[in-house]
Amino acid sequence: MLVNTRAIVLNTLKYGESQVIADLLTEEYGRLSFIISVTRSRRSVRKTPMLQPLTILSVCFDHRPQRRLGRIKEATVAFPAVSIPFDARKLSIALFIAEFTSYATRSEQRDDCLYAFVENSIRWLDACQGDFANFHIVYMLHLTRFVGFFPNLYDAQDDACFDMRGGCFVDNAPPHPDFLPPHEASKIKLLMRLSYATMHLLAISRQERGRILDVILTYYRLHQPDFPEMKSLPVLRTLFV
Known part of the structure; x- marks a missing residue:
């Protein structure tokens, strides 16, 4: 056919x-x-x-x-992209996002919302003329909506831990090492509310951006155990972390 x-x-x-x-x-x-x-x-x-x-x-x-x-x-x-192929910083993000999406969606069947999200994200990055240093963070977080492990933000109290295995907030530290303590867990709700249009309002250092990136990758690997090491990550770190 x-x-x-x-x-x-x-x-x-x-x-x-x-x-x-x-x-x-x-x-x-x-x-x-x-x-x-x-x-x-x-x-x-x-x-x-x-x-x-x-x-x-x-x-x-x-x-x-x-x-x-x-x-x-x-x-x-x-x-036809007009800026991504000619902007080294955008191109490094594009290579990372392509590799990341390739690993994160390996078993995905038809999903109109997933496809629309990825295509609209590409178009937004290509058209962006402002700050896009947090683009990959927002993309990775929002992609969790389509691959089955969007964090449960219900009862996200400031003094709660975030259990990365369960994808939820808990009152006490779980009996395993894969969790975020309250001072980091409290930032998840803020990060999940970010959009491409508002991400420039998040003022973070390169070190903080690197920590967020590492946490997100760990979160994906906990829920997709065959998620490999990212070949494009070193270049991304050089430019944005």
Whole structure:
């Protein structure tokens, strides 16, 4: 069955001399992988810039659920980014977000809200002309809404601990090391209220931003035990942490 849908490039892996395996987040079917020609023939999908991380595509492919790797018949760039590819700081965030999303959504099926969130986030970052140093933090926190472990903020008292395994606030420290003490737990509610439009109001140091990033990554790994180390993290730390 031929399918036309928008799709976001998350990751590519070289396969032979003239092909790549591309992992895409599609609007119609969630996560799918395709084997794509990158030769210079008229019908092929060229690697640059079409397969750069977080590129938003319009693709046509023959959907066969039993196939592990699909074949794209046609692809065009649906949203040509005007700043991300040319701004080193935005590009470092884009590479991190693409890798992070690739790991966090590996088993996701169709989810219109998830797809809309990711695409709208890319568009916002590309259009942003102000401060975006906290973009990846807001993105990672809000993504928890779609992958099944959004923190339970009910009864978030100032003197409570946050149990990262349970994703909830507790009156006393749990009998395991994966929790935040009250002085850090009290900041979660504030962080979860941030949006891209308001994140510039959060005045934090590079050290504090680094600590928040580490806590969020730990939180994801507790709920997705196969979440690997991030290859793009060192560059992000150099620029923002």
